[in-house]
Amino acid sequence: MEIRKNADLLDRILQERQISKYNYTLSRSEKQELNLENGGFKLLRTVFSQSAQIRVFLGEKTGSASGNDVSEEGLNLLADEAKAAAESAAEDPAHDIAPDQGHDVFRQGTQEPDMDKFISRIQEFLDTVKSEYPKVRIMAAMGSYDRWNWLSRNTNGTEFEGFGGQYHFSVEMCASEGEKTTGLDYTGFSTVTLDRPFIEEGDLRRHLENIQGSIYPETLQGKFEGTMVLTPDSAAQFIYMLVSNYMTDGVVIDGTSLWLDKVGQQVADEKLTVSLKPYDKRIVMGQRATGNGFRAEDVTLIEKGVLKTHWLSLYGANKTGRPVVKNTGSDLVVEPGTQSLEELIASIDKGLILGGFSGGNPGTNGEFSGVAKNSFLIENGKIKGAVTETMVNGNLGEAFRRIRGISRELLCDGGSVMPYIAVDGIVISGK
Template sequence: MELLDKCLALLKEKGADEGEVSLTHFQNEEMELKAGEISLLRSRDEYHLTLQAIVDKKKASIQINKIDDEAIAEAVTELLRNAENSQADEANEVSGQIQEREFSDFKDNYDPELMYKRLDRFREKAEADYPDLVLEGALLEYQNKFNYYRNTKGVKLSSNYDKYLFYASFFGRRDELTSSMNGTGIALENLEGDLYELASLPSLMREAVEHLDARLIDGKKFSGDILITPDSLSGLLYSILSHLGNSMLIAGTSYFKDKLNEKVLNEKFTLRTEPVSEYLAVKDYYGGDGIINRNDYIFEKGVLNNYLLDLYGSKKTGLERGPSTGSNLVVEAGDKSLPEMIASIDRGIILGRFSGGHPATNGDFSGVAKNSYYIEDGEIKYPIKETMISGNLFELFQNIVGISRERVNFGFNFFPYIHAREIVISSR
C-alpha cells in the first residue's frame, strides 16, 4: 500500500534504524434502537494509523486517526523524538520473517433492509415476551475491515473481512424495582437468523426480569460449587491468560513461569486460540508485530502448550512467540448437559456476571456475583443479590468437575458452562 510505503520512507529519512507501520480502516454502517425507535442508518469511515520507530535499539510508537501528509509528518517528528528519549533494549526489533501475504474473508453481504427487519423483530419480540424488560439500547452494525502492515525488513501483510456486530443492554423494571444492567456483544457472519436467538440473549433477558425478585442467600457464608456461565467465563479466562503474556513473563511474576508442557489445570479443560476459525466471525490473521497467527492449543487437557508472547516478549524472554496473543478463544465442549450439571450441585451458585477487581498475582480474587442464581439439592432456587464470592483463580480451574456439551458462540469466543468446586460464597 502506497501510504504505508511512504510512511516507512519518511521514518528512515528522519533517522529510524528500523520501523513498522500498520493501518486499520473501518467502513461501518450502523442502525440503532433507542427508546423503542430505530434510527436511520448512519455511516462511519475510520482510520487508525500506528507507527513504530527504533533508533539505536530505543523504541517508541504512536497512533493517529488522520492519514493526511501533515498529520503523518507531525506524528513522525514526535515519534522519533520519543524514541530518542526512551531506553535502549536489545529485544527491540521488527519482524524479519520476510513474506508478502494477503488474507481475505470478504462476503459482501451488506443488506440495510434486512438489518432494519432483524432489529425491528428483536424489539417486537423482546417487548412482547418481557413487558418488564427495559431495552436501554441496541446497535446493529455492518463492518468491513481492512488491515495493512509494512516494515523496513520487507514484510508486507494485508487482510480484509466483513461481519455484523450486535450489542444490546437492558435491565428489569417493575414499579419502583429495578435489576442491575446486563447485556452482551456478538459478532456474526450474516443475518440469516433472528437477533433475538443469538448467543445467550434469550436467557440474559429472562434473567434481567427474574432478578426483580432477587433474594439474599439464607445461611450467610459457605463453601460451595460454582457454575460459570459462558458470559462470565471470559473475564476469568483473560485473567488467566494475562499470566501467559509479555508483562508477567518478562517480570517473572507469572504463575505459569517455567511450566510449559506441564499439567497446570484440570484435565477436563482444553482451550484453543483460533485466529482463523471455522466457528468464529472475527478473524485475526496476524499480530501487531507483523507475524502471522495460527490456530493452536493454549491448554490441552490441563497441560500448558503455549505462552502468548509477541515478538518483543519472545526476544526478551528467549521463549517462542505465541500462536497469537490470546485472540479468538475456544473452550472444548465437555460431556455433561447443563441440566445434569445443575442436578449434581448440592449447594452453590450459577455465576451470571462477576464484578470485582483484577485477581492478585497469586490468583486470589473476590467480588460480587451479579445476575446470578442460588442452587440447592440440584435445583435452581431463586435469583440472588448482594452476594460475594472469593477464592483462587488457578485453584478454581484445577477444581473443575464438569464442562457442558452446550456452548455459546459470541463470534469472537466460543464457551461452554464450567462447574467447579470449593468457592467461598457469602451473603449480607
C-alpha cells in the first residue's frame, strides 16, 4: 500500500460525499514473530497488516468505521459506513477533532531488524535459564519484531506520519520439581537494540528467581491487616486501576468518580508522582499523536499526591468543561522514592510482596479483592516463603493514601517505568 497515495484517495472520496469535517489514520505493518514452546522453537509467524480508521462529522453528528480493505472500493465502502453511522447519531457538540497541529514526521526505533542476532539472543536466554535456573520451565516464549508506518490527517490541517520498529520478547514460565509445579508467571520487555543479553532486560531475572523459589508455597492461615509491597508489575496494574477508576472519561462524564472535584487537592500520599512521559528515553515507543489528533505531550497526572488533572479525551473534556489531556497512551512513569527495596522490606512487621494481582475489576468505589499471585510473606522485616491461596483486599484510594514507601529501584521494561510501592492497611487473608 502506498500510504500517502491512499490518503490522497481517501481525501477525495470523503470530499466527493460532501463531508467537510473528518479525521483518519491509515497504517500498514509487518510482524515477524518467533514462538517457542517448552524451550524449543515451534512456530515462525509473518503477518502483513494494513488498516484504515475513519471518523466523519455531519454537523454535530459523528460516526466511525474501520477496516483493512484499502483498495479504492474498500475505502469507498468505509466512507459510506462512517457516513451512515454519523447520519444515525444524535447531535452532540462535544464530539470534535483537534485543532491544526501542523505537519510532522516521527521516526522511532529501528526499521532494519537484525533477525539473526535476535534469534541468537533468544537462544542465549534459553541456555542461560537452563544453566542458572534448572527448575524453571519456559513454557512459552514469543520474540517479535514489528515495523510500521502510519499517516493521519484531519480537516483542520494536521498531518502526522510515523515510522517505527521494535523488538519485543515475552515469556510464560513455571518451575517444577517432580510432580510439584508452580503457577504461571509472565514477563516481557520491548527494546530497539540488541546490545544486552535478554536476561538482563526488564525484570526477567527477578521473575526467574521468584518462580524458582515458589515451588513449595505455604497456605496462609487466618487473616491480618498488613503492608502490601507492590512489585513494579503489580504497581503498574494498580496504578492503571487507580487511573481508570477515578480519572477517565466514563467516570468523570457520568459523575461517579470519587475524585470528581479533587483537582488541585491531595488524593494520595505525597510520595506519589505519576506521569505520562512519551518522550522519556526509557520509554521505547512513546506515543507521538493521540487518537483525537493532538501531538502527544508529557503530562503529570498526580504530583506529590496532588491530583493535577483528570485523564480526559477531547470528548470527555468538551462534555465536562475540563481540560483535555493530550496523551492517550500508556507511557506511565512513577517517580522513585528514597529507600532501597531492602530498607522498605526491613521496615515491615507483617505483609506481603505482591508479585501479581488476579482479581475482579474494582468498582467505582475502588474496593478491590483478589488473589495474590507469585507472592511472598514478609514477617519482622524478612522475606519468608512463597504463599498460595492468599487474598488481598482493600480500597484503591485508601491504599495510595497510605504509602509506606517507594523504592529507589525502578523497572524499565520499555513500556513504563515503575518502582516498588509499599502500602499499609491491606487485609491479607488465607484459609
